[in-house]
Amino acid sequence: MPIKVPDEKIIAIGKLLCNPNKPLKERFRALFTLRNLGGDVAISAISECFSDPSALLKHELAYCLGQMQDKHAIPKLVEVLKDTSQEPMVRHEAGEALGAIGDTSILELLQEYSNDPVIEVAETCQLAVERLRWLQLKGKSEEKLEKNETFLSVDPAPAAAENDVEKLKGILTNESLPLFDRYRAMFSLRNINSPESAKALAAGFKGASTLFRHEIGFVLGQMSCESVVEDLAKVVADKSENEMVRHEAAEALGAIATEGAMKVLEEHLKDEAVVVRESCIVALDMCDYENSKEFQYADGLVRVDEVTG
Known part of the structure; x- marks a missing residue:
């Protein structure tokens, strides 16, 4: 409530x-x-x-x-x-x-x-x-x-019933299938939430659809799996990639919040793309939160009380 x-x-x-x-x-x-x-x-x-x-x-x-x-x-x-x-x-x-x-x-x-x-x-x-x-x-x-109770999100597609990582990866990367089916495989891999399923998801960065690639970045951020830091770093650094995808990869690194992830974000704080550098600012703040003893990230009530109290 x-x-x-x-x-x-x-x-x-x-x-x-x-x-x-x-x-x-x-x-x-x-x-x-x-x-x-x-x-x-x-x-x-x-x-x-x-x-x-x-x-x-x-x-x-x-x-x-x-x-x-x-x-x-x-x-x-x-x-x-x-x-x-x-x-x-x-x-x-x-x-x-x-x-x-x-x-x-x-x-x-x-x-x-x-x-x-x-x-x-x-x-x-x-x-x-x-x-x-x-x-x-x-x-x-x-x-x-x-509403997925593990990741606290309402997803754009329901997870597939399949739970075999290799089979799901095959669906995820099959460009001839409807996007909705591939999204269902994506969310099933996310729900498995293992280093293996994260690496399978990272293969989706080779997909033709910008929207699809951006969602891959988003779900990898939800998983916060260290095994894909290098994959995400490559996406953030790729100036030929759509800003929408690069920004999601940056925010995913913020959720992972390892030293390596933070280093990548710091390197792109002056990126030419506004949305990428802003994402790095927000992502580094998330890193600070993840590595702190703060009670909650959404602390607007506390900040308002400090001003008005």
Whole structure:
């Protein structure tokens, strides 16, 4: 159950989130505090920040709204998805968030944007459509099962029933299969959560789809497995790779938080790509958290209390 917090405190955390003069790492912590709190006031606070110049922050706003699984976020997410002035990674995340909420009332809209000229947006909406159709087939009673309790995330596709790493790797890397099936293999490998399954996932970085490769980076971050630090480091360092993929690889290194991972992040703090260097800043803050005795990463309430208390 969400923590009951006075509206004025939630609004204050929202002001911290939307303050461009605050360090990005503090704004990220405020965002995740709002996500954890939930409710209409938190959704409104997050929604007010989509005019920010940081594509990284805006994409994370959309992600958090989807993870909250609250229908009150749908209008803002639809607005962002439709807004072609927003960066592709932001629009993609809005499409994925709509799928995560799981409301079939937006199925037609997602079908429309499955043909978007921006391939990352189109593929995201195609996956969201498949997820909603899967939920319809499973029935509403199954919908609550869609939040993975180990990784505390609502995934864009359900994990496959298969649990053989080599078979799943074969599905993952088979470009002739539907993207939805390959995503299901991806999340099954993540759930196995072993060094072997992490290395199998890393093979997905050779895939043709930018969206697919970026999701590989994301799930490797969820696993926090040291066996793929070198694989992730290569992705971050590859200037020919899409920024969306490089940024997820950087954040995955932040979750792993080893000395080697931190070294890679420090090397890219001045990367030419804004979204990559911002990701390294946030990822290093996550490293600090992982290697500290801090009670929680989402510490927006504490920071607001320090200012107002």
